[in-house]
Amino acid sequence: MKNIRAYKQADEALLRQAEMLRLSFDAILVWRPGGGIESWNHGAEQLYGYSEAEALGRETHDLLQTTHPLPWSEIEAKLRECGHWEGELHHVAKGGRQVTVSARHQLAVGTDGVERILETNRDITESRKMEKALRESEQCLRALVTASADVMYRMNPDWSEMHQLSGGKFITDTVTTNSAWLQDYIHPDDRAQVMLVIKEAIRTKTNFEMEHRVLRVDGSLGWTFSRALPLLDSRGEISEWFGVATDITARKLAEQALFQAGALQRAIFDSANFSSIATDARGTIQIFNVGAERMLGYTAAEVMNKITPADISDSDEVIERATALSIELGTPIKPGFEALVFKASRGIEDIYELTYVRKDGSRFPAIVSVTALRDAHDAIIGYLLIGTDNTARKQAEEALFKAGALRRAIFNSANFSTIATDANGIIQIFNVGAERMLGYTAAEVMNKITPADISDPSEVVERAQTLSREIGTPIKPGFEALVFKASRGIEDIYALTYVRKDGSRFPAMVSVTALRDAHETILGYLLIGTDNTARKRAEEGLIRNEKLASVGRMAATIAHEINNPLSSAINAIYLVRTDPALPECVNSHLILAEQELGRVAHITKQALGFFREVGSPTDVDLRQVFDSVLDIYAPRLKNKDVEVRRRYQSSTCIHAIDEEIRQVASNIFANSLDALSQGGKLQVRLFGPQSLRGPRRMVRMTIADDGEGIAKENLKRIFEPFFTTKQSIGTGLGLWATSELVKKHEGTMKIKSQLGKGTVVTIWLPLERRDQDRRAA
Amino acid sequence: MILVVDDEHAIADTLSLILARAGYKSTATYSAAEALAAVANHRPDLIISDVMMPNMNGVDFAVQVCKLYPGVEILLISGHAGTKDLVEAAGSYCGHSLDLLTKPVLPEDMLSRVAEILRRISGV
Numbered sequence: 001m002k003n004i005r006a007y008k009q010a011d012e013a014l015l016r017q018a019e020m021l022r023l024s025f026d027a028i029l030v031w032r033p034g035g036g037i038e039s040w041n042h043g044a045e046q047l048y049g050y051s052e053a054e055a056l057g058r059e060t061h062d063l064l065q066t067t068h069p070l071p072w073s074e075i076e077a078k079l080r081e082c083g084h085w086e087g088e089l090h091h092v093a094k095g096g097r098q099v100t101v102s103a104r105h106q107l108a109v110g111t112d113g114v115e116r117i118l119e120t121n122r123d124i125t126e127s128r129k130m131e132k133a134l135r136e137s138e139q140c141l142r143a144l145v146t147a148s149a150d151v152m153y154r155m156n157p158d159w160s161e162m163h164q165l166s167g168g169k170f171i172t173d174t175v176t177t178n179s180a181w182l183q184d185y186i187h188p189d190d191r192a193q194v195m196l197v198i199k200e201a202i203r204t205k206t207n208f209e210m211e212h213r214v215l216r217v218d219g220s221l222g223w224t225f226s227r228a229l230p231l232l233d234s235r236g237e238i239s240e241w242f243g244v245a246t247d248i249t250a251r252k253l254a255e256q257a258l259f260q261a262g263a264l265q266r267a268i269f270d271s272a273n274f275s276s277i278a279t280d281a282r283g284t285i286q287i288f289n290v291g292a293e294r295m296l297g298y299t300a301a302e303v304m305n306k307i308t309p310a311d312i313s314d315s316d317e318v319i320e321r322a323t324a325l326s327i328e329l330g331t332p333i334k335p336g337f338e339a340l341v342f343k344a345s346r347g348i349e350d351i352y353e354l355t356y357v358r359k360d361g362s363r364f365p366a367i368v369s370v371t372a373l374r375d376a377h378d379a380i381i382g383y384l385l386i387g388t389d390n391t392a393r394k395q396a397e398e399a400l401f402k403a404g405a406l407r408r409a410i411f412n413s414a415n416f417s418t419i420a421t422d423a424n425g426i427i428q429i430f431n432v433g434a435e436r437m438l439g440y441t442a443a444e445v446m447n448k449i450t451p452a453d454i455s456d457p458s459e460v461v462e463r464a465q466t467l468s469r470e471i472g473t474p475i476k477p478g479f480e481a482l483v484f485k486a487s488r489g490i491e492d493i494y495a496l497t498y499v500r501k502d503g504s505r506f507p508a509m510v511s512v513t514a515l516r517d518a519h520e521t522i523l524g525y526l527l528i529g530t531d532n533t534a535r536k537r538a539e540e541g542l543i544r545n546e547k548l549a550s551v552g553r554m555a556a557t558i559a560h561e562i563n564n565p566l567s568s569a570i571n572a573i574y575l576v577r578t579d580p581a582l583p584e585c586v587n588s589h590l591i592l593a594e595q596e597l598g599r600v601a602h603i604t605k606q607a608l609g610f611f612r613e614v615g616s617p618t619d620v621d622l623r624q625v626f627d628s629v630l631d632i633y634a635p636r637l638k639n640k641d642v643e644v645r646r647r648y649q650s651s652t653c654i655h656a657i658d659e660e661i662r663q664v665a666s667n668i669f670a671n672s673l674d675a676l677s678q679g680g681k682l683q684v685r686l687f688g689p690q691s692l693r694g695p696r697r698m699v700r701m702t703i704a705d706d707g708e709g710i711a712k713e714n715l716k717r718i719f720e721p722f723f724t725t726k727q728s729i730g731t732g733l734g735l736w737a738t739s740e741l742v743k744k745h746e747g748t749m750k751i752k753s754q755l756g757k758g759t760v761v762t763i764w765l766p767l768e769r770r771d772q773d774r775r776a777a
Numbered sequence: 778m779i780l781v782v783d784d785e786h787a788i789a790d791t792l793s794l795i796l797a798r799a800g801y802k803s804t805a806t807y808s809a810a811e812a813l814a815a816v817a818n819h820r821p822d823l824i825i826s827d828v829m830m831p832n833m834n835g836v837d838f839a840v841q842v843c844k845l846y847p848g849v850e851i852l853l854i855s856g857h858a859g860t861k862d863l864v865e866a867a868g869s870y871c872g873h874s875l876d877l878l879t880k881p882v883l884p885e886d887m888l889s890r891v892a893e894i895l896r897r898i899s900g901v
Contacts, residue, residue, distance in 0.1 A: 491829075491831075493829075563881050564785050564788060564880075565787075566881045567785070567788050567880060567881040567882065568785065568787035568788050568791055570881055570882075570884065571787075571788065571794075571795055571884060572787075572791055574791075574884040575791060575794050575795060575798065578795075578798055598883060601881040601883065604880075604881065
C-alpha cells in the first residue's frame with residue numbers, strides 16, 4: 001500500500017509539475033516510448049505550432065521529425081541508466097520550420113507501471129544560428145588575419161596574461177598561458193609606453209593600436225603595428241582581447257633612412273608633386289606617398305606590402321631595361337624589380353625614364369630617381385624611387401622633334417642652351433648646353449622652376465613693363481614676359497641675362513618659340529640661348545647696370561626696325577644712280593644721298609653692337625683730323641663766339657680707322673660747343689707718343705672748354721646711352737658712341753668737369769693697334 | 778641664276794634689280810615656301826635670303842635647301858646679332874659654312890660678295 005501511495009504521490013507530483021510547467025515558456029511534453037504524446041504545454045504549442053489537440057496521441061518523433069545526435073537506442077540506454085539525458089535535438093515545427101532545442105529527457109515510471117518521458121525543450125535555434133554565423137565569420141576573420149597579418153594573439157581582459165600567440169616567422173609562438181609576454185616580446189624601451197596605451201584601451205574599452213619595437217625570432221629588433229579589439233560579453237564587460245600585428249620593420253627602416261637623408265629628399269617626399277615610393281630590400285612597397293597616390297591612382301593601402309614598383313611599370317620597358325643592363329654590366333639581370341634598382345644597389349644614383357601604369361590602365365611617363373636606403377652597417381634595407389610626371393616634357397620633346405632639323409641640331413649642341421618648358425613655364429628639358437652655361441644640372445631645375453627664375457629679375461620686370469606698354473595689356477613680370485610674343489605666334493629674339501647657379505650672370509641672346517600640338521594648342525615653349533659673353537665683353541663698361549642693358553636693347557631694336565626700310569632706300573638709290581639714262585646733274589645729289597644713307601646704315605650697325613670692320617685701319621694724322629673737324633664746326637664756333645686754341649706736338653700719327661677717330665673728335669667738339677652757349681675758350685691739345693702703361697706707346701689728346709660744366713650727379717652717367725641733359729636737342733648717344741669707339745681702338749677716355757667752370761676730356765689712343773704690334777714683333 | 782628671298786617686297790625687288798643690273802639672271806621671291814618652289818623649278822646657283830621671315834625663317838630655309846639641293850650656295854642676310862651663331866650652327870649642320878652679311882647691306886658689298894661666291898663655285 002505504501003508503495004501504491006508513494007506511486008500516487010509521485011504521479012500527482014508529476015502531473016502537478018506538468019501542469020505548472022504547462023504555462024512555462026519552455027516546450028514541455030510527456031510521452032510514452034513507443035506510444036503517443038500525453039501532455040503538450042503552451043510552450044510546446046508556441047515552439048512547434050501544433051495545438052495540444054493536434055499533438056496529443058501522436059508519436060513524438062514522428063510528429064516533430066526528431067533528429068537525434070545519437071542513435072535512440074543509446075539515448076534510451078542512458079535514460080535507463082541515469083534516469084535522464086540531455087542533448088541537442090533538431091525538430092521540424094508545423095509548416096516546416098527547423099527548430100534546434102536544448103532538450104532534457106527524464107524517464108519516470110508512473111503508478112500504472114508505464115514508462116513516460118518528460119521532455120523539456122528550450123528553443124536555441126536563434127542562438128545556434130548566431131553561433132554558427134559567428135563561427136563562420138570568425139573563420140573568415142582568421143583566414144583574413146592570417147593572410148594579412150604576421151601575428152595573431154589573444155589576451156585576457158586586463159592583459160596580465162597572454163593566452164595564445166601565433167607569430168609566424170616574425171616572433172616566437174606562445175602556446176600556453178604566458179604572463180611574461182611583455183618581457184618576451186616587447187622591446188625594453190617601449191614597454192612602459194605599450195602598457196600605458198593598453199591601460200587606456202582597457203579603460204575606454206576601445207581598440208588598442210600602436211607601433212612599437214619587438215624582439216624577433218632571431219633575436220634582432222623589429223617593428224610591428226599591433227592592434228587588438230576588446231571582445232565584450234553580454235554585460236558589456238571585456239571578456240578577451242583579440243589582436244593582430246603586422247611586421248613593419250622594412251617600412252620603419254625605410255622611414256628612418258629617409259629621415260637621415262637630406263632635407264630636400266624629405267621635402268620631396270612630403271610633396272604631392274613627386275611620387276615617392278619606398279620599398280623593402282626585395283622591392284615590396286612600404287611607403288607610397290600622397291604624390292604617388294595622386295599620380296598612379298592607387299591608394300597606399302592597395303599597394304603596400306603587396307606589390308613592387310615593377311608591377312606598376314610598363315612591362316616591356318622593364319624587360320628592355322633588364323636586357324640593356326645585362327649587356328651593359330655583363331651579368332644577367334632579371335626583368336623585374338631588380339632591373340629598376342640594380343644600379344642603385346651598386347651605389348650608383350640612377351635617374352631614368354620609366355612609364356608607370358596607373359590603376360585605370362593608363363600610362364604616364366615619369367623621370368625616376370632611384371636611391372638605395374641603407375642601415376648603419378651600409379646594408380641595403382630598401383629603395384627609394386622618386387618620380388616626377390614627365391608628360392609635359394615628353395610633349396615638349398615630341399613638339400621639338402616635329403620642329404625643324406636645325407632645332408634638333410641645336411638641341412643636341414653644347415653651345416646652345418636649350419630649355420623647353422610646359423605651357424606654364426615649368427622647365428621640362430634642360431639640355432647639356434644649358435647645364436654647361438648655367439651651372440645647374442637638369443635634375444635641379446626640371447619640374448621645379450621656370451626660365452624666369454634663372455633670369456635677371458630686373459630684366460624680367462623691365463621686359464614686362466615694355467611689353468605692357470607696347471601691347472596695352474598688363475603683362476606680369478615673370479615667365480609670361482619672356483614668352484608673350486612667342487605665345488602670339490611671333491618668333492622672338494632678344495638679349496637676356498641669365499643668372500648662373502653660383503649667382504654670376506651671363507648675357508645670352510635668346511630665341512623663343514612656342515611649341516604647339518596638331519591643334520595649334522601651345523604645349524610649351526622652347527628657349528634657345530647662345531652665350532653672348534664675348535660680345536658683351538666688348539661692350540663692358542658700357543652696360544654697367546641693368547637699366548643700361550635694356551636701353552642698349554632698345555637702341556638695337558630701333559636700329560633693327562630701321563634696317564629694312566633703309567635697305568630698300570639704299571637699293572633704290574643705287575638703282576637710280578647706276579641707271580645709264582641718268583642725267584649728270586642728278587647724279588651728284590644721288591651720290592650725296594647714298595653717302596648719307598651709308599652713314600645711317602653705319603649708325604644702325606653700331607647701335608646693333610656688332611659693328612664689323614667696314615673701313616680698315618690706316619695711318620691717321622690726328623692733327624689733320626682735328627683741323628678738318630674744327631673746320632666743319634667753324635661757322636658755329638664763330639657764331640657762339642668761341643675762341644679755339646690748338647697746341648699740336650709732332651708725330652701724332654696713329655694707326656686707326658679714320659672715320660671713327662673723326663667721329664670721336666666731332667662728338668667731343670659738339671659737346672663743348674653745347675656747353676659754351678655763352679661763348680668761351682676751347683683748347684685742343686695733342687701730345688706725342690709716350691708710354692702710359694707697359695711698352696705700348698700712346699698718344700694723348702685733351703679737349704678743354706670753360707663752359708657750363710657737368711653736375712657731379714650726372715658725371716657718373718654721361719657714358720650711358722640715351723643719357724642726356726639736353727632735353728630737346730640731345731640723343732644721349734654721343735658720348736656713349738665716343739667711348740665705345742675709343743675702347744674699340746684700345747684707348748681710354750676720361751672726363752673731368754666742374755659745374756660752372758668747364759670740362760676737360762682726355763683721350764689716350766695707342767700709336768699702333770695690338771695686332772699691328774704683334775705683326776711688327 | 779640667283780634667287781632672292783625677303784618678306785620685305787621692296788628689298789627683294791630692289792636686290793633682284795641690282796643683280797640684274799650687274800648682269801646676273803635673278804628672281805625675287807617673298808617667302809621661304811615660295812622660294813623652295815622656285816628652287817625646285819630653277820635650281821639657282823645662289824640664293825640670297827633674309828633671316829627674319831615669318832613662317833619659316835631663313836636659317837631653317839637654308840637647312841632645307843642644303844638637305845634637298847646640296848650644291849646650291851646660300852648667302853644669308855641678317856639684321857640681328859644673335860643670328861651669327863644660328864647661321865654657324867646651321868652651316869655645321871649642312872656640312873659647309875653659310876655666307877652671312879649683316880643688314881643693311883650696301884649694294885656694292887653685296888655684289889662683291891656675290892662675285893666672290895660665284896668665283897669660288899666655278900673655280901672649284
